[in-house]
Amino acid sequence: MTAQLEYPDIDDDNALLSIQGLWKVFGPKAQRVPRRPELAALDRAALAAKTGCTAAVRDLSFNVAPGEVFVVMGLSGSGKSTLVRCLTRLIEPTAGSLIFEGEDLRAADExxxxxxxxxxxxxxxxxxxxxxxRKVLDNVSYGLEVRGESKPDRRRRAQEVIDLVGLAGNEHRYPDQLSGGMQQRVGLARALANDPDVLLFDEPFSALDPLIRREMQNEVVRLHREVGKTMVFVTHDLSEALKLGDRILLMRDGAAIQLGTGDELVGAPADDYVRDFVRDVPRADVLTLRWIARAPRDGELLDGPELGPDLLVREATRLVLESDRPVKVVDGGQLLGVISPEEILAVVADPADSHWSAQSSVRPTD
Amino acid sequence: MAAITSDVHVEVRRPRRSVVIGVLLVVWVAAYFVLSGIDTLPLGGQETTGFHRWLTENRDFVGQGNIVFDTIRSVVDQLVVLLQSLVSQPSYGRPVPVVGWLGVVAISAYLAWAFGNWKVAVLTAAGLAFVGLQGLWQESMDTLALTIAAVLLSLLIAIPLGIWAGLSNRAFKVATLILDLMQTLPTFVYLAPLTLFFAIGPAAATIATLIYAAPPAVRLTAHAIRSVPPESVEASRSLGSTRGQTLTKVLLPMSRSTVVVGINQTIMAALSMVTVAALIDAPGLGQTVLKALQTLDVGVAFNAGLAIVVIAIVLDRVTTAAGDRPWRTASVRRKVLLGAGAIGVLVAIWFSRTYVWAAEFPSSIGVGSRIAVIAADVTTWVQDVFGGFTYGVRDAVTKGVLNPLEALLTGSPWWLVGAVVVTLAAILGRWKAAVPAVVCIGLLVATGVWQDSMVTLASTLLATVVVVAVGLTLGVWAGRNRRVDLVIRPILDAGQTMPPFVYLVPFLALFGTSRFTAIAAAVVYAVPVTTKIVADGIKAVPLATVEAANSVGSSSWQVISKVQLPVARRAITLAVNQGLIYVLAMVVVGGLVGAGALGYDVAAGFAQSELYGKGLAAGLAIVLLGVLLDRITQAAAPKPHGKGDKQ
Amino acid sequence: MKKLRYATAQWAIGLTAAALALAGCGGAKVGDEQKPAAGGKECGSFNLTVSPWVGYEANAAVVAYVATKDLGCKVVKKNLKEEIAWQGFGTGEVDVNLENWGHEDLKKKYIETDKVAVEAGSTGVNGVIGWYVPPWMAAKYPDITDSKNLNKYADLFKTSESGGKGQLLDGDPSYVTNDEALVKNLGLNYKVVQSGSETALIQAFRDAEKTKKPLLAYFYEPQWFFNELKLVKINLPAYKAGCDADPAKIACDYPPYDLDKIVSKKFADAGGPAYDLVKNFKWTNEDQNAVARMIAVDKLTPDAAAEKWVNANRAKVDTWLGK
Structure with a gap:
């Protein structure tokens, strides 16, 4: 595992939160696992058999930019919930560094x-x-209470966030009198009440009904727009990750598999695991024209309509299909490639087909 | 993957395990015929070992006059005297207590209403009025005063300990060990020595009660703290709470209802203990029961026992209602009503301090004597009708099962029994069960009462088997059928809280003085708790699971045996375990009706100072038997698959 | 439902208030009646242990009654087993024991060694310990009362507990017993079975007489149960002084017990009318049985039984009071 996966990341200098070589190992004498390369290299089953330890997070490094929605995604057991708890040391990491605004969090005292x-x-x-x-109001103001704010102050602030998350009128009800969605709004309000710089979400909507879940996702999008907080969002739901995430970190067995934007994950899966993972995504909704443009063939007419490279495939479908010439993909006056109906159909009609990305000739990472 | 392989593992191992155990037992029986009578370590009734004499000589090594004990004694005594002067005894120069019966009824009902609901308030008033009508007002109030004192002190100690055990794994392990000891050590063992430290009377009685009653509160507080959802604790921590803030604002409030269950059990245990503490002059209903026993007056004993049951049921229902009360703060309307009620209570107290009719319970009605007569008549009728038949049952069971079992245990050399037990433990639970078994056997030999232990073990095994059989049957029945549950619950409550002394006399009449009588008494005592735990376990099986089983066309028996019992496995293990502890708790009482052996040794140690050491050793032997059987049953119980989750 | 609940509660409160208001109009007030003659100045208060048998309770009832009514003492009764009562002399919890059965070892410890208790003379009651059979057996097998013939009848006494031998049933573990040694040294084909309590013994005799079951058991006099059933004593080899010197070799009957009174040293040294009463208190087996019968059979309270007996035996009581 020492061979750290190569993936694009933002610079350390621009990062709000910088994670380097983070490990969390559960079990007896956990410290030795990251320290000893021969143990660190073992896979999960072999490590458990040899040491009785489980590595929930293994050697993760990434940066989170200010104002970004950073999604950590993986199946259950991939270590994503442990990871998000390690960020504020709710779970004490075994090794690695956590830098927040230039401060070493691991060195911080109680x-x-x-x-x-x-x-x-x-x-x-x-x-x-x-x-x-506790009533809704007292739940929301809990964080203000423990940091010793006066009662009128915390009432006022709690009321503000209750209004912000759309809970007005429920201040004096108890959690068990609210629906699941409403309860999570209380959780959200509580998190917002002490005006943090970073919001951490641990699969916040996975216990909710699909309709409510979508509503809550929209709520997060809205809040992000309105309050502009940095968010680290853990989920096992790919569509949620694609919908919310500026960047997505895909984890498996505690390790990072791929880090990138949504269309990068779908368009350029790092390995078969990722490819399998994104197989069922409606690609037309995720991929942009950049991903399907190909070099013009000999003799092809290049006087068709022009479109930008960041337009979603779905949005371009009608135009491309109706045009009798290949559509040009142009970025800043430079021709990136062309698209004809066959490329569109390859994405729209046969979503399970996975060889198309190999054919595509123009890839941003190339 | 892990689950599959371990399943396969079990499939292969199970038949082999039972075969091995079968072979082991056959070998034992064969060896018994060859070796019987060798190294059986007998010890006559009045005989003692050096160890026993050493214990006797060192009995009062601390003795009295110690300032610590004196301080504790006077504080506890004053607490009890204060409570007694409030509700039961003439006080402060007045011929009546500070608060007369009307005041007590009003206060109790009001508290029941404020902490519970109006239904339990009505029950409280009715229950207290009933014990008054029984002619046992003052005795009941003495019992109540002593119980309250013991419960208050228990909680003062138990709740902080429980919190500690809830927060620290190490404290939890140590606490579990000590609590097991406190609960299995027969009361008789420490009842007499306590009087040496704390003198005769309320203080010693209260402290004996405390020892017996505190464990459930510790256990359940620890359990409550441990079962607060981790996310709530994390949420609190993630908002920057200190440990203290998390404890007071999250853990404690969220543990409330489980802690109340602990308080409930502590109250029940205390109530049963203050009856036994009558042996060291604890005031109250226990005295009435013991007095009645001297003249074999079943009626009077039953009347007093019934009062204890009524008080127990009232306290149980009120604390249960208090635990079930939702989080809500009171509505304005309720607040107004509570205020009005408080004024009513004050008025009632004033009346009870002013007028004789409200101070002293009118005693002329004689409900109690009528109950006594009816109980005595019923007992006589049962004795007359079943008398001959019951002796036959006794002799058949004794000759057919008990005597052979006892002969095998007492007649085999101690090392043979030890080897068999350790091998059995090793088969069932590998070294984790075998090591404690070796230690227990070794210590049992060291106590010097090996043979008596084997006699008691034979009776205990038989009683436990019967308890589990009856408890499972009734429990499954009640767990599957609400109506049955409704009918048998109150009977179980009564069976659990009725002091065993009360039914000793009828049992003696039915079965004579014999080990069988002791077994029967133990079964009656232990079946209620076993049944309740099984019933609750069966009820807790998710409906969906049962429906799934029904949907594939399972018969009732298949649903019970393949779904409900396996799913309720943890509850059943607990039921067996508790059944065992309750049976062991009755060993000493069994000694009073002819069981002899350890029970008699303990009782004799309580009564004769020369035998004190032997009594203490016998008490320890009971604990050792308890630990041994507990470890083996735990090891025999199937383990849950998968070794615990990550995180 | 909610409405109903409040309505019920209001209704209940209203009713209670009304009842109280009505009842409050009349009735005797607390303190109107005469105070009991507790806490008399010259006598003071003393702690009296009450051992767990009815004969003792008769002693205690009468002494307490006389002390309270005639001397104005306050008597605190403590229900204790004998051993614990002896401990009480040391701790100051017990001042008076009215009926002590032997217990030479305890006398030695508390009177001679610890010097916390002193003897206060005979109770006047003669204690008898021995082996008894129910009356029907004595009638049916007249020679059974001689211990030499017991082996002949051993088969009769077999039970589920006696392992093929005859059963000799023993009682409460606090009572003095030599039975195991006796059985061995007299060569009897019997096994001592512990019933464990007096209750069990009495129930066994009651049942044996009623259903004509054979029973041989340890018992003692005076005992209220003799009012119900005249048990017949087995004649063991006669007691001679010193024949019970070595507990392991005993082969003779139990000695006759002159039951005596023990008081705490503190109580004796203080003197006072209560001590004099205790010292002078002396009555007979018949007296004690009479009071015990009233308590156990007639179900009188100890106090009522004592009152009845004292009124009928004023002369005897007066001698205790030195009149």
Missing amino acids: KRLRELRRSKFSMVFQHFGLLPH
């Missing part, structure tokens, strides 16, 4: 850590983690 949790980070939980013995 008190400093509490300060950071009180003002810089907030978390939203899968099963909400609400306090059933």
Whole structure:
């Protein structure tokens, strides 16, 4: 596992949160696993058999940019929930570094850590983690209460976020009187109440009905637009990841498989696992023209309509199919390639077909 | 993948395991015929070993006059006297308690209403009025005062300990060990020595009760803290709470209802213990029961026992209702009503301090004596009708099952029994069960009461088997059928809280003085708790699972045996375990009706100072038997698949 | 449902208030009645242990009654087993024991070694310990009362507990017993089975007489149960002084017990009318049985039984009071 996967990342200098060589190993004498290369190289089953340890997070490095929605995705057991808890040391990492705004979080003492949790980070939980013995208002103001704000101040602030997440009118109800979606709004409000710089989401919507889930996803999109917080969002739902994520980190067995934007994951899967993972995604909704443009063939007429490379395939479908000439993909006056109906149909009509990406001649990463 | 391989593993191992156990037993029986009578370590009734004499001599090594014990004693005594002067005894120069019966009924009903609901408030008032009508008001109030004192002190100690055990794994392990000891050590063992430290009377009685009653509160508090959803704790931590804030604002409030269950069990245990503590002059209903026993007055004993049952049921229902109360703060309307109620209570208290009719319960009605007469008549009728038949049952069971089993255990050399037990433990639970088995056997030999232990073990095994059989049958029945549950619950409650002393006399009449009588008494005592746990376990099986089984056309028996029992496995293991502890708790009482052996040794140690050491050793032997059987049953119970999840 | 609930509660409160208001109009007030003569100045208060048998309770009832009514003492009764009562002399929890059965070892410890208790003379009651059979057996097998003939009848006494031998049933573990040694040294084909309690013994005798079951058991007099059933004593080889010196070699009957009174040293040293009463208290087996019968059979409270007996035996009581 020492061979760290190569993937594009933002510069350390621009990062709000920088993670380097992060490990979390559960089990007896866990520290030795990251330290000893021969143990670190073992896969999950072999490690468990040899040491009794489980590596939930293994050697992860990535940066999160300010204002970004950074999605961590993987199946259950991939270590993504452990990872997000390691970020604020709710779970103590075994090895690696965590740098937030230039400060080494792993060096922070209890008190400093509490300060950071009180003002810089907030978390939203899968099963909400609400306090059933407190009213909505008191749940939302809990974070303000523990950091010692006066009652009128926390009332006022709590009311603001309750209004923001659309819970107005429910202040004096108890969590068990609310639907699941409403409960998660309380969780969201609680996280927003202490005005953090970074919001951490641990599969926040996976316990909700599909309709409510979509509504809540839209809510997150809206909040991101309105309050502009940096978000680290854990999910096992690919469509959720594609919908929300500026960038997506795909994890498997604790390790990173691929990091990139949604269309990169779909358009250029790093390996068969990722390819399999994204197989059922409606590509037309994710891929842009950049991904399907090909070099013009000899003798092809290049006087067709022009389109930008970042237009989604779905949006271009009608035009391409109706045009009797190949459509040109142009970026800043430069011709990237052309698209004819066969490329469109390859994406739209046969989503399971996976060899098309190999054919495509113009790839941004090339 | 892991589950599949372990399934395969089990498939291969299971038949072999039972074959091995079968072979082991056959070898044992064969060896018994050859070796019987060798190294059986007998010890006569009045005989003692050096170890026993050493214990006797060192009995009062701390003794009295110790400032710590004196302080504890006077504080506890004052607490009890204070409570007694409030509700039961003439006080402060007045011929009546501070609060008369009307006041007590009003306060109790009001508290039941405020913490529970109006239904339990009505029940409370009715229950208290009933014990008053029984002619047992003062005795009941003495019992109540002592119970409250013991419960308050128990909780003062138990809840912090429980929190500690809830937060720390190491504390949890240590606590579990000590609590097991506290609960299995027969009360008689520490009842007499406690009087040396804390003198005769309420203080020693309260502390004996505390020892017996605190464990459930510790256990359930720890359990409650441990079962708070981790996400709520994480949420609290993620918002920057200190440990203290997380404890007071999240863990404790969210543990409330489970802690209340612990308090409930502590109250029940305390109530049963203050009856036994009558042996060291604890005031109250226990005295009435013991007095009645001297003259074999079943009626009077039953009347007093019934009062205890009524008080127990009231306390149980009120605390249960308090635990079930939802989080909501009271509505304005309820607040107003509570305020009005409080004024009513004050008025009632004033009346009870002013007028004789409200201070002293009118005693002329004589419900109690009528209950006593009816109970006595019913007992006589049962004895007359079943008398001959029951002796036949006794003799058949004794000759057919008990005597052979006892002969095998007592007649085999101790090392043979030890080897068989350790091998059995090793087969069932490998070294994790075998090591404790070796230690227990070794210590049992060291106690010097090996043969008595084997006699008691034979009776205990038989009683436990019967308890589990009856408990499973009733429990499954009640767990599957709401109506049955509704009918048998109150009977089980009564069976659990009725002091065993009360039914000893009828049992003696039915079965004579014999080991069988002791077994029968133990079964009656242990079946209720076993049944309840099984019923709750069966009820907790998810409906969907049962429906799935029904949807593929399973018969009732298939649903029970293939779905409900396996799914409720943990509850059943617990039921067997608790059944065993309850049977062991009755060993000493069994000694009072002819079981002899360890029970008699303990009772004799309580009564005769020369035998104190032997009694203590016998008490320890009971604990060792408990630990041994517990480990083996735990090992025999099937383990859940998969070794715990990540995180 | 909610409405109903409040309505019910209101209704209940209203009703209670009304009832209280009505009842409050009349009735005797607390303190109107005479105070009991507790806490008299010259006598003070003393702690009296009450051992768990009815004969003792008769002693205690009468002494407490006389002490309270005639001397104005306050008597605190403590229900204790004998051993624990002895401990109580040391801790100050017990001042008076009215009926002590031997217990030479305890006398030695608490009177001679610890010096916390002193003897206060005979109770006047003679204690008898021995082996008894129910009356029907004595009638049917007249020679059974001689211990030499017991082996002849051993088969009769076989039970599920006696392992093929005859059963000799013993009682409460706190009672003095030499039975295992006796069985061995007299060469009897019997096994001592522990019933474990007095209750079990009495129930066994009751049942044996009623259903004509054979029973041989350890028992003692005075005991209220003799009012119900005249048990017949087996004659063991006669007691001679010193024949019970070595517990392992005993082959003779139990000695006759002159039951005596023990008081705490503190109580004796303080003197006072209560101590004099306890020291002078002396009555007979018949007296004790009479009171015990009233308590056990007639179901009188101890106090009522004592009152009845004292009124009928004023002269005897007066001698205790030194009148």
